[in-house]
Amino acid sequence: MLAKIVSDNREYYSHIFAKFNPGWYECVIVFDTENKQFELLNVYNTKPSLKRKVFIIDTDIADMVEKKEIKLSMVTTYKDCFGYSWLLDNCDLIKQIKDGKPVDEKYIKIAEEQNKNIDTGEWKRVKNLKDADNLLSAAWGFHDARIKNISYELKENYNDSSCVRVLFTGCWECDIILEFKKDVLIHFNYDDNTMPDIMDSNILFHDGFVYWVDDCIESVEELTEEYIYFRARSLTWKMITKNNED
Numbered sequence: 001m002l003a004k005i006v007s008d009n010r011e012y013y014s015h016i017f018a019k020f021n022p023g024w025y026e027c028v029i030v031f032d033t034e035n036k037q038f039e040l041l042n043v044y045n046t047k048p049s050l051k052r053k054v055f056i057i058d059t060d061i062a063d064m065v066e067k068k069e070i071k072l073s074m075v076t077t078y079k080d081c082f083g084y085s086w087l088l089d090n091c092d093l094i095k096q097i098k099d100g101k102p103v104d105e106k107y108i109k110i111a112e113e114q115n116k117n118i119d120t121g122e123w124k125r126v127k128n129l130k131d132a133d134n135l136l137s138a139a140w141g142f143h144d145a146r147i148k149n150i151s152y153e154l155k156e157n158y159n160d161s162s163c164v165r166v167l168f169t170g171c172w173e174c175d176i177i178l179e180f181k182k183d184v185l186i187h188f189n190y191d192d193n194t195m196p197d198i199m200d201s202n203i204l205f206h207d208g209f210v211y212w213v214d215d216c217i218e219s220v221e222e223l224t225e226e227y228i229y230f231r232a233r234s235l236t237w238k239m240i241t242k243n244n245e246d
Helices: 091-098 105-115 129-138
Strands: 002-007 010-015 018-020 027-032 037-042 054-058 065-071 077-083 146-153 163-169 174-181 185-187 202-206 209-213 229-232 234-241
Touching: 002 027, 002 234, 010 027, 010 105, 027 105, 037 091, 054 129, 054 234, 065 091, 129 174, 129 202, 129 234, 163 229, 174 229, 209 234
Parallel strands: none
Antiparallel strands: 002 010, 002 054, 018 027, 018 077, 027 037, 065 077, 146 163, 163 174, 174 234, 185 229, 202 209, 209 229
């Protein structure tokens, strides 16, 4: 798992080494490479208002183990835990990280080694279901988002050079740009005065095309005139958080 962390006026990327308590009180253990320290962070700030601070941009948990419960003390118990075994099996280490205390240098080296290979490139391509899951995680399913702008780049050879960029705003503390290229189809019936909030979305693959749809339908056969959707041969995306807005 990989996340972008927004804290105060600073942002950094880290693998997620453990995560606990799914829901509004979810927390994760990440590693701040610049400051050479682990941090246990809440994914959401709940006061004074609900804000997302940890943006999971890669949802892969293939190398992680699961524990239903980890009890650190009489008052601190984590539920539905995923993480690396060297961390989840070491309650003392988790407690040291939680309390902001120094940890053994060998764990620092593990985290540094894992974080040094992070691809921080802004644009990411959606080629398969895993990539689609990563986009939906970063965009929080596009729930409560709105389409703010659609821009077009059309050249003489439309099929080869067409490019459409769709800017979604309000994706739970970030904006998302989707860039569709080649054989682009747009199905969009709203104007600025009637565009509703998006409640759900999905990414579909069919016959060499990739689709973004404003509902959680499971196949292109379910598409009807009521849906907003975009289709192209290629889909890439970029996330804009508050500290890297142009």
